[in-house]
Amino acid sequence: MMIRQSFIFLDGIGTVRERRLWEKGILSWKNFLESKKIKGIPEKRKSILDREIEEADFNLNRLASSFFFMRLPRREHWRLFSEFREHACFIDIETTGLSAERNDITVVGVYNGREYKSFIKDINLEEESLKRELEKYPLIITFYGSAFDIPFLRKKFPTLSFEKPHIDLCFTSRRIGLSGGLKRIEEGLGLEREGDIKGMSGFDAVRLWKKWEVYRDRRALETLVEYNRIDVENLSPIAEHVYEELKKAVFADFV
DNA sequence: TTCTACAGGTCACTGTGACT
DNA sequence: AGTCACAGTGACCTGTAGAA
Numbered sequence: 219m220m221i222r223q224s225f226i227f228l229d230g231i232g233t234v235r236e237r238r239l240w241e242k243g244i245l246s247w248k249n250f251l252e253s254k255k256i257k258g259i260p261e262k263r264k265s266i267l268d269r270e271i272e273e274a275d276f277n278l279n280r281l282a283s284s285f286f287f288m289r290l291p292r293r294e295h296w297r298l299f300s301e302f303r304e305h306a307c308f309i310d311i312e313t314t315g316l317s318a319e320r321n322d323i324t325v326v327g328v329y330n331g332r333e334y335k336s337f338i339k340d341i342n343l344e345e346e347s348l349k350r351e352l353e354k355y356p357l358i359i360t361f362y363g364s365a366f367d368i369p370f371l372r373k374k375f376p377t378l379s380f381e382k383p384h385i386d387l388c389f390t391s392r393r394i395g396l397s398g399g400l401k402r403i404e405e406g407l408g409l410e411r412e413g414d415i416k417g418m419s420g421f422d423a424v425r426l427w428k429k430w431e432v433y434r435d436r437r438a439l440e441t442l443v444e445y446n447r448i449d450v451e452n453l454s455p456i457a458e459h460v461y462e463e464l465k466k467a468v469f470a471d472f473v
Numbered sequence: 474t475t476c477t478a479c480a481g482g483t484c485a486c487t488g489t490g491a492c493t
Numbered sequence: 494a495g496t497c498a499c500a501g502t503g504a505c506c507t508g509t510a511g512a513a
Contacts, residue, residue: 230508232482258509292498313493317495321493365497366492388491389499399491420493 220297220465221278222247227289228267240472247271281305283356287383292364295383296390298357299461302383306331307355308457310450311367312423312442318373324427325443326371327450330355334447338439345375352378359457361400361449362388387456394463404452407459414441415448 223246225236238258244250251268259267277285278301286298299306308329315321326337328351335351337343352358360367364386371378388400396403401419404411411417423445429438 230482234481260509263508311493315494316491316493319495321494324493362490362492362498364499365490366495369496370493386498392490392499397490420491422493424493 219300220461220469221286221301223469224290224294224297225250226291226294227274227286228270230263231267240469245472247275281356283383284381287381290383292384293389295357296385296461296464298383299359299385299457302357303331303457305355306357306359306385306457307352308359308450308453309352309363309367310360310446310453311370312420312427312446313370314424314427316366318370323370323374324423325446327443327446328352329447329450329454331454334451336443336446338443345377348375349378355382357383357385359385359387359453361453361456362386364389385457387453387460390460390464391456394460394467396460400449400452403456407456409452409455411448415445418445 223240225231225239226233231239235258239250239256242256244253244256250256250271255261256264274285274289277283281302283298283302286295290297308327308331310327311323312325312327313321313323322339323343324339326343326348328335328337337348337351358380364384368380368384372380387403391397391403396406423442426438426442426445429435430442
């Protein structure tokens with residue numbers, strides 16, 4: 219539960235000061251609150267920080283993730299994973315191209331760790347129902363979604379709200395030395411793909427949609443949705459792995 | 474208390490990579 | 494193709510420690 223070891227959301231505390239706290243043996247919110255005095259933090263400031271930590275604890279206990287959305291730097295949203303994993307959703311979209319201006323969304327896949335839902339253009343992809351689905355989850359997890367999926371969804375569905383924590387596995391993976399795109403990272407972790415899906419790329423998703431749209435090839439649509447389902451479901455084990463590794467890399471030295 | 478030195482936080486800017 | 498968070502870098506600002 220990395221978030222309860224974190225101080226980086228406090229005013230005036232960055233990576234360096236947080237590290238100094240850990241070095242002093244202040245490894246959790248509890249430790250911090252129980253320390254009467256901390257060298258480097260004057261009393262008056264300490265009591266302000268105490269209140270901020272109590273506020274964080276209050277919000278965490280209620281799964282009120284917007285508190286952390288406002289306070290945590292983006293690149294540290296991964297720290298929320300273990301507290302929110304049961305309430306997180308993984309999102310992945312397929313489109314007719316890379317430009318949100320010129321292209322359309324064809325499939326939105328949402329996976330909550332147990333159940334996969336697909337929203338398909340011209341069938342059941344509607345702003346209101348997608349909005350209702352996404353509102354259920356206080357944390358979203360994507361691969362490169364911060365530059366692709368989320369801006370694309372925003373453009374096409376302006377009433378969707380993404381004012382909540384978002385773990386982008388592309389950047390968190392890079393921090394533990396895994397780079398080179400989703401498929402390569404899957405290979406690195408031994409996640410296998412089977413059947414029609416094996417060897418497919420995002421560009422194939424564009425072609426499959428065309429086959430469905432122009433020729434009404436039902437098999438093409440099924441394959442597209444299956445591809446989307448695998449993409450989004452594979453994010454879950456990647457998230458688990460990246461969280462554990464990043465936690466080790468950042469924090470293990472101090473425990 | 475007041476002053477100075479400086480550690481460290483933050484912001485602006487640039488180049489890069491990965492998404493369909 | 495269009496997007497944008499990230500890392501890296503440098504400038505600037507703030508707040509703390511330590512001395513008088």
